[in-house]
Amino acid sequence: MTRIKQFAVTAGLIALSCAPGFGQSKQLTPTEQANLKLALDWWREGFVARHAEVVDKYLDKNMIQHNPNMADGNERVKGLLSGMKPVNPIPAMIPADRMPALSFAKGDYAALIWEREAIDPNDSSKKYKYNDFD
8 A cells, every 4th residue: 555545544544533413522631631632832933923933842863754745854844934924923723724724632643634725726716625734
């Protein structure tokens, strides 16, 4: 199985295990709460505020990247953020328009999912909706 397929299967299983109808308790454990806070803090400090210096705080230098368009490790993410003007001060809260549509934690996993819209490559007069995740 390719790495992308393995990741997709894993992400699907995590999502299913978190669905209310599949036995998830409504309350997160303290570890799950901490993991979800860590993921949301990374999003807020890294991608919302565009602070490259926080990358090492959140991402291991040898991380395995889930995005097939980016190299493993945290250097590519640092480079991406370094090319952007940082927001100062770092916001205490994620602005509503940058909040994930869904965020959840299960065990050691935390996921942030966004709703997106793009122009249809086959018909530029149309748009389509999709989701992406971290």
